[in-house]
Amino acid sequence: AQSVTQLGSHVSVSEGALVLLRCNYSSSVPPYLFWYVQYPNQGLQLLLKYTSAATLVKGINGFEAEFKKSETSFHLTKPSAHMSDAAEYFCAVSEGSGNTGKLIFGQGTTLQVKP
């Protein structure tokens, strides 16, 4: 069965510093992987997705993630944090090779950006 582990429930960085949010997945089939962002009092918004094309995926707001099959990882990065990046971030993996439509979400990582 598919699963997702996000390492670190809280990450704090200074404005302008590198952002690194970690995600490891478990999947018995080639996965589709996603990062979502949730700003306070809002729904989840898709940041980027990996669908077996390029292993380095670029998303919105300067974020990118690299799919590493050997490490079963899909870490999210941004070279320079901005105050507006403060939010909760969720990693997710699609369930199964068939089209169940279901995503398995990690527990989320809260990103704090300090001035």
Next chain:
Amino acid sequence: DAGVIQSPRHEVTEMGQEVTLRCKPISGHDYLFWYRQTMMRGLELLIYFNNNVPIDDSGMPEDRFSAKMPNASFSTLKIQPSEPRDSAVYFCASSLSGSYSYEQYFGPGTRLTVT
């Protein structure tokens, strides 16, 4: 498209009352998901539908919860009777099977408070 629409955005009710949450998915999407989010338990999948048919309701916490999807453009999540521990933010999301990547689009959520 207007995106996923949820109503009401906020609901405050007394213990024992019936609560109905509503969702309108993105037009043409054939999957619909109901999630609950709390600080303690994070994001939980309650139930999901494909072509208006419930596929997996294993996340529904108990018989007090029920969900329906009478047509492709409308779904309800009902709690009867409500209890204080049902206080949470409830999200609806939809996706399109033909998109192959299974990405889900979330509504803004309904914040439910049961006193």
